[in-house]
Every structure is written in C-alpha cells, then in structure tokens.
Amino acid sequence: MSRRLTIDPITRIEGHARITIQLDDAGNVADAHFHVTQFRGFEKLCEGRPFAEMPSLMARICGICPVSHLVAAAKACDRILAVRPPKTGSDLRELMNLAQIVQSHSLSLFYLAAPDLVFGFDADPATRNIVGIARTNPQLAGDGILLRKFGQRVIEILGGKRIHPAWIVPGGVETPLTAEKRDEIRAMIPDAYAAVDRTLTWYKANLMGWAEEEASLGNFKSAFMAMVEDEGNVTHYDGRLRIADHDGALIAEFDPRDYAEHLGEFVDDASFLKPTYLLSRGVTDGMYRVGTLARVVVAKGFGTPRADAELESFRKVFGPTPSSSFLYHHTRLIEILHGIEKIEQLLKDPDILSDRVISNAQVNRNIGIGVAEAPRGTLMHRYVVDDDGIVQTANLMIATGHNASAMNAGVLQVAKKYVHGEDVAEGMLNRVEAVIRCYDPCLSCSTHAAGQMPMIVDLVDSRGDVIRVLSR
Amino acid sequence: MTTGTALRRPLVIGYGTAMRGDDAVGWYVADLLALEQRLADVDVLSIHQLTPELAADFASASRVVLIDAAADGDEPGTVHVVDVEPDFAAAGVFSHHVDAASLVALTNALYGDAPPTKMVTVSLDAVPHEERLSPPVAAAIPDVVAIVTRLSLEDDDA
Structure with a gap:
C-alpha cells in the first residue's frame, strides 16, 4: 500500500x-x-477600481517587498498613460527598488537562512533563530540588522515610511529627492559596505561546511529567467527578459511585455499558488527558476565592480551555470553588495536631484504591463482598463509562482x-x-x-x- | 557598540494594526504623545509590529515604553503596566516580527545590555476592520497617555 x-x-x-x-x-x-x-484574491478586488490606485493597492499584498509591487504596478500604469517617466523619476524608482532588494535579502539571509547555516540543519530549533545567532556570533547578527535597517531607512527617506510608501506613482514619483536626504543616504553607505564585506568573508570561510547541502538541496537542471540590461548585466528595474537553459544556452530573449508569448500559467488543483511554465516546453518540462541564482546564470554580470569581483570568485568555485538552489543564499549576499553599489552610483549623478520626476497624462491605452525584478525574482503586473481607466481585469505573475515547479522538484529530491x-x-x-x-x-x-x-x-x-x- | 548613556533618550513605541479597531490603540496614544511638549526629548514611534532591527533603537535608548492592545479577557479599557524581561529562549522570534521579551533579549545579546523596558497594555473590546476605537478603549486613552508620559520621564524627574 x-x-x-x-x-x-x-x-x-x-x-x-x-x-x-x-x-x-x-x-x-x-x-x-x-x-x-x-487565498485572498487580490486580483479580483482590483476590478472596478481606478488604475491609478493600483500601485498603492498592489503594494498591500506584501509587507516585505511592497516596493517591487509598487514598481511593477507603476510601470504598468505608465503604459496605460503611454508615458515614459523622466530619467530622474525612473532612477528614483530604481533606487527605492534596490533599497528593498537589500532589506529583503538581509531578512532572508540573516533572519531566515542564517540560523541553519550557523547552527547546522539538525540543531535544536529553540536556538536556531536570530537571537541564538546574536548570542554566538553578535557581529553577524548585528550586520544583518544593520543591512536591513539600511534598506528600510533608504525606503523611509525616499517614501516617507518604511512599509507601504505611496511615493511611486503612475508617471514617476511624487516628490523629488533633496540634497539633504541624498546626503543622509550617502552617509550610511560606508557602514553598509563594511557589514556586507564582513558577511561575505564569513560566508566564504564556511562554504566547505555546507558542501552536502549544496549538493542535495534543490540541485537539478532547469532553465532560468531574469531581466538584463543592454550590456547583458543584471537589472532590477528595466530591460529585456532572458531565458537560458541549464547550460547557459539562450532559449529566448524578449521585451517583457511579450511575456505571454513565452510563459504560461496553469491551475494546480491542490494549491492556491498558480505555477508558470515555458510555453515552448509545455507544463511537464517547462520548469524554470527566477531570483538571484537565475540572475547570475543568465546575466553577464552585475555591472558594478565589487559585486562583479565577488561574482567572478563565485563562478570560479561553482562554474558559470550552477544548478543548486542552495546557492540562492550566496547569490543573495552578492546582490546585497550590488544593491549598495548601485545606490551609491545613482546618488552620484547630479540629476538625481532634478525636480522633473513625473510625467502626467490621461488614459491612452487599455492594456498596461509592468515588469520588474523583485528580490525573489521576476514580477509581472498586467491590467486591462476601460476608456475611463477603470480596471476590468488584473493578472499578477509572481516570483514564487515562477519558482513553484522548482520548489516541488527540490522537495522531491530531499524526500527521496x-x-x-x-x-x-x-x-x-x-x-x-x-x-x-x-x-x-x-x-x-x-x-x-x-x-x-x-x-x-x-x-x-x-x-x-x-x-x-x-x-x- | 552602544551609545553613551548621556546621549540616550527615552523611546516610546505604540504598535498594532492601524486598521483593526482597538488594535490601533498604540498608534492613537503615540500620536498624542508626539504632540506633548514635555516629551520633546523622547523619541516616539508608531509601527505595525516589533521587528528584530528595533534592537538597534533599543540599544541607543535610555528606557523603552511599549504600548499595545491586549486580548487578555479583562474589562475593555483596563490598563496594565508590566516590566519586560529578556526571553533568551526566543520563542517569539519569527522573521519580520518578534515579541517584546525576545527583542529585549536580542538587544542584550547584540549590544551587551538592554534598557529598562515597560509594556503598557490596554485590554481590547473588538478588532473589526475599522479605523475606530471602541468606546471603553477610547475612554482609557487619557490615562494611558498620562502613564506613558510618567514612565518616559521617570529618570529625568528623579
């Protein structure tokens, strides 16, 4: 039986x-x-609401990555307005999205994953938590708290509050950045670099101790998808979607708004999570992964010097197309470094203080699609509106949906x-x-x-x- | 790693869900305290929940007063004040929220010390999807403001 x-x-x-x-x-x-x-049915409750409410409304889906929903929703609304935000408006959106990448990855790595990494996967659950880390390795826990606070504080400085800021809006952002706020963010950057550098040193010194987990936790072949910019580097805000196979071979590269030509969704009778698949391979064979591991597989690099140096060292150990999902943790840490670097770069541009941060228009299109890279992977919002801008249908494709088949494969591997x-x-x-x-x-x-x-x-x-x- | 004692200020945190009836009582009290002239040297925060990164704020505070609603079955509007002792077992730790005792423990573990921390709770009546307090909880607010003000200034008045 x-x-x-x-x-x-x-x-x-x-x-x-x-x-x-x-x-x-x-x-x-x-x-x-x-x-x-x-189940909460967020897409359904958006129907009948004005499209301009979507960024703030959609951000309520999550308290950890509300900014990614703000960005994807606002980009979809840009399409409905048929406008392109001024460069400073786009840069400020990207800045906030990067701050969220830093804080969300810090939560994932230091609060959720690090207890396993520090105490071992069989340690007493009573001590496997952030307080346990604080007692045995206070520097590591303190650095995690510092990096999470850094990301949250940048979001708060830009948007007025650290959770659910309503600052990113259709057409751009609500208010320009002041020199005083820019300088406050800049002043926090050296400590953030020091914290991530210390953590990378600790992580790499312990790599060999996790060899069994690297070999057995979600280690399988799959395709990968992520957004890349013109040079082929990782971008979290705007670019083309690239799908690569397990060996790095290109499967497809396309404008994100054409995602429906490449990706399908199917209903899993046993779950409220709607998985996705590659149309060209079908439901059974169409598994792919998104998120930090996917980003380092499909992209040439990060395009920032410190993160690229770390990526080079990572690739020397694990190769250009690693297959273990355990490496999400390591790549998250490298991406925290990239996020800080990119924030610093954006703040160096004098135009970041420009007053021109929003483009105004009325409804000019009935369909808007917005895509961004969230901490956990590619995030897609699609709205259909009537001529008055009232949402008729909304559809969201979320990183966890993209990764659903891979999570099943990982659980099966462990169970076997x-x-x-x-x-x-x-x-x-x-x-x-x-x-x-x-x-x-x-x-x-x-x-x-x-x-x-x-x-x-x-x-x-x-x-x-x-x-x-x-x-x- | 800690800030010098002379530079520390009291910290008051009102927390709860702002859109769930009486659970917002911490927010109401914190908003009133932020307008109090006598508390000009006190840092006042309104937040949804306690999070691990508040340990850094605790570490730089001279004392901490937390204000929360309590589903303790007492008469709605009843006010309790308790000392928060560190819980190193950290039973209340999760990812993006943490209970007060675990947060004090975390502060202690990270920074070698934690400030005296009091929890002021108000027994709730109901938590509907409304931005409105029940009458008994609303009636308790002046008392809560007075208690938190006294607790916040205790050191300074001594």
Missing part, C-alpha cells in the same frame, strides 16, 4: 503552506508537492533521500524546510494571501489516505 507524508508546519517562510509526500506501493517516494493553503517506506530519517523535516527556504518564497505574494507563517506538510498512501502528519 502506498503512503503519504505530511509536514506541518514549515517555519521561517512568508505565508501558510503544506507539503505532501506521496509514497508508492513499495514505500518509495513517488512524488512530492508544495501546496499553498490560503530521507524517506524510505515508513522510515523518515532524522533531519528530513529540516531539509524539506531548508530547500523551500532557499527560494525565500513569499506566499502572501504568490496567492495574495494574508501572511502569517507556518506552512503545513502531509505523508499519504497511494489511495490518497493520509497516514502521517509531521509537525513540531
């Missing part, structure tokens, strides 16, 4: 979820599934290693959680659900009967 294993809850992720592990008649793992079990018949090896639960955590999934974003944490997991037999529910 085949069996099914359920793990519940899964901790240190954003949102509620559940994992089902399906056993076959011989007791071997046949399949594994990551379900998101909550640690589950044999009714025997569940010690550490299996921790590894399942850890592989999900590599992707830093935001279930609030992917289902637009009210975000609290614990994800659930189940073990089921071939007839569909739950035989075991694991939790702590």
Whole structure:
C-alpha cells in the first residue's frame, strides 16, 4: 500500500503552506508537492477600481517587498498613460527598488537562512533563530540588522515610511529627492559596505561546511529567467527578459511585455499558488527558476565592480551555470553588495536631484504591463482598463509562482533521500524546510494571501489516505 | 557598540494594526504623545509590529515604553503596566516580527545590555476592520497617555 507524508508546519517562510509526500506501493517516494493553503484574491478586488490606485493597492499584498509591487504596478500604469517617466523619476524608482532588494535579502539571509547555516540543519530549533545567532556570533547578527535597517531607512527617506510608501506613482514619483536626504543616504553607505564585506568573508570561510547541502538541496537542471540590461548585466528595474537553459544556452530573449508569448500559467488543483511554465516546453518540462541564482546564470554580470569581483570568485568555485538552489543564499549576499553599489552610483549623478520626476497624462491605452525584478525574482503586473481607466481585469505573475515547479522538484529530491517506506530519517523535516527556504518564497505574494507563517506538510498512501502528519 | 548613556533618550513605541479597531490603540496614544511638549526629548514611534532591527533603537535608548492592545479577557479599557524581561529562549522570534521579551533579549545579546523596558497594555473590546476605537478603549486613552508620559520621564524627574 502506498503512503503519504505530511509536514506541518514549515517555519521561517512568508505565508501558510503544506507539503505532501506521496509514497508508492513499495514505500518509495513517488512524488512530492508544495501546496499553498490560503487565498485572498487580490486580483479580483482590483476590478472596478481606478488604475491609478493600483500601485498603492498592489503594494498591500506584501509587507516585505511592497516596493517591487509598487514598481511593477507603476510601470504598468505608465503604459496605460503611454508615458515614459523622466530619467530622474525612473532612477528614483530604481533606487527605492534596490533599497528593498537589500532589506529583503538581509531578512532572508540573516533572519531566515542564517540560523541553519550557523547552527547546522539538525540543531535544536529553540536556538536556531536570530537571537541564538546574536548570542554566538553578535557581529553577524548585528550586520544583518544593520543591512536591513539600511534598506528600510533608504525606503523611509525616499517614501516617507518604511512599509507601504505611496511615493511611486503612475508617471514617476511624487516628490523629488533633496540634497539633504541624498546626503543622509550617502552617509550610511560606508557602514553598509563594511557589514556586507564582513558577511561575505564569513560566508566564504564556511562554504566547505555546507558542501552536502549544496549538493542535495534543490540541485537539478532547469532553465532560468531574469531581466538584463543592454550590456547583458543584471537589472532590477528595466530591460529585456532572458531565458537560458541549464547550460547557459539562450532559449529566448524578449521585451517583457511579450511575456505571454513565452510563459504560461496553469491551475494546480491542490494549491492556491498558480505555477508558470515555458510555453515552448509545455507544463511537464517547462520548469524554470527566477531570483538571484537565475540572475547570475543568465546575466553577464552585475555591472558594478565589487559585486562583479565577488561574482567572478563565485563562478570560479561553482562554474558559470550552477544548478543548486542552495546557492540562492550566496547569490543573495552578492546582490546585497550590488544593491549598495548601485545606490551609491545613482546618488552620484547630479540629476538625481532634478525636480522633473513625473510625467502626467490621461488614459491612452487599455492594456498596461509592468515588469520588474523583485528580490525573489521576476514580477509581472498586467491590467486591462476601460476608456475611463477603470480596471476590468488584473493578472499578477509572481516570483514564487515562477519558482513553484522548482520548489516541488527540490522537495522531491530531499524526500527521496530521507524517506524510505515508513522510515523518515532524522533531519528530513529540516531539509524539506531548508530547500523551500532557499527560494525565500513569499506566499502572501504568490496567492495574495494574508501572511502569517507556518506552512503545513502531509505523508499519504497511494489511495490518497493520509497516514502521517509531521509537525513540531 | 552602544551609545553613551548621556546621549540616550527615552523611546516610546505604540504598535498594532492601524486598521483593526482597538488594535490601533498604540498608534492613537503615540500620536498624542508626539504632540506633548514635555516629551520633546523622547523619541516616539508608531509601527505595525516589533521587528528584530528595533534592537538597534533599543540599544541607543535610555528606557523603552511599549504600548499595545491586549486580548487578555479583562474589562475593555483596563490598563496594565508590566516590566519586560529578556526571553533568551526566543520563542517569539519569527522573521519580520518578534515579541517584546525576545527583542529585549536580542538587544542584550547584540549590544551587551538592554534598557529598562515597560509594556503598557490596554485590554481590547473588538478588532473589526475599522479605523475606530471602541468606546471603553477610547475612554482609557487619557490615562494611558498620562502613564506613558510618567514612565518616559521617570529618570529625568528623579
């Protein structure tokens, strides 16, 4: 009789979820599934609202990455207005998005992932947290707090508050940057560099200790997708979408507004998360990954000197097309460095203080598509409006949706290693959680659900009967 | 890593969900305190929830007073004041929020010390999707303002 294993809850992720592990008649793992079990229907409640409300409204989906939703929504609204924001308006949007990359990656790396990295994946959960790190490695915890505060403070300086600022609007941004605010941000940059440099040194010194996790946590071949600028470097604000295969071979490169020619969505009956796939390969074979790992695979580099030096050293160890999802953590850290560098670059441009930050217009198009790179990967907003600008339909494709199939593949890989018949090896639960955590999934974003944490997991037999529910 | 004692200022934090009825009581009180002339040398914040990075703010404060709504079953509007002791077990730690005791512990672990921290709670009546306090909780606000003002200035008046 085949069996099914359920793990519940899964901790240190954003949102509620559940994992089902399906056993076959011989007791071997046949399949594994990551379900998101909550629903809020954000797209539906946007219908009937004026399009100009979309940036502020969509930002409410998430308290961690509201700025990415602001950016994607505002870019979609730019298309509806048929305007291009003034350069300073675009630069200021990019600045805020980079600050969010820094703070979100810091949360993911230092608060969520670092407890596993510092204490080991089998350590007592009671000590595997940020307070535990603070007691054993206060420098590391302090640097995490400093970097998160840096990103949040930049967002607050620009937008007036650190969560859900309404400063990014259709056509640009609401207010220019003052010299005083620019200087306040600049003054924080040296400490941010020092913190990320120390963390990179610590991370690289410990790399060999995580070799088993690198080999086994989500280590498989897949395609990758990310946005690149004209030179082929990573961009988080505006560029072309590039899809590359596991070996780096180009699959497609296109204007993000043409995404529907390359990407499909399908409904998973067992989850509120709507996965995506490459149309050219179909649902079964169309898995791809997005986010920091994807960005370093598809792009030439970051286009900033310090991050590119770190990337070069990363590629010397892991090659140009690494396949392990565990490396999301390392690439997040490199991207924090890039974010600080890019913020510094943008602030050096005297035009960043220009008063011309917004372009005004009326409704000139009925469809608007906005795409940006969020911390967790590519984020797409598509709105259809009537001639009065009232939203008729809204569709969001979120990083966690792009990564859904890869998360399933990662859970399956771990389950096959640690589950044999009714025997569940010690550490299996921790590894399942850890592989999900590599992707830093935001279930609030992917289902637009009210975000609290614990994800659930189940073990089921071939007839569909739950035989075991694991939790702590 | 800590700021010199002479430079530290009291820190008052009102927190809760601003759009959920009585859960916003911390915000209401903090907004009133921010207008208090006597508290010109006190830092006052209104936030949704306590987060780990507030440890840095705690570390540079002379004392901390937290204001929150409490679903404790007491008569709505009842005010309680308790000392917050560090909880190194960190049972209340998650990713982007943390409970007060864990936050004091985190501050202590990171910076070697943590300021005296008080929690002022107001027993809530209801948390509907409204930006409005229930009558008993609204009626308690003057008392809460007076209590927090006294707690904030305790050192300075001594």
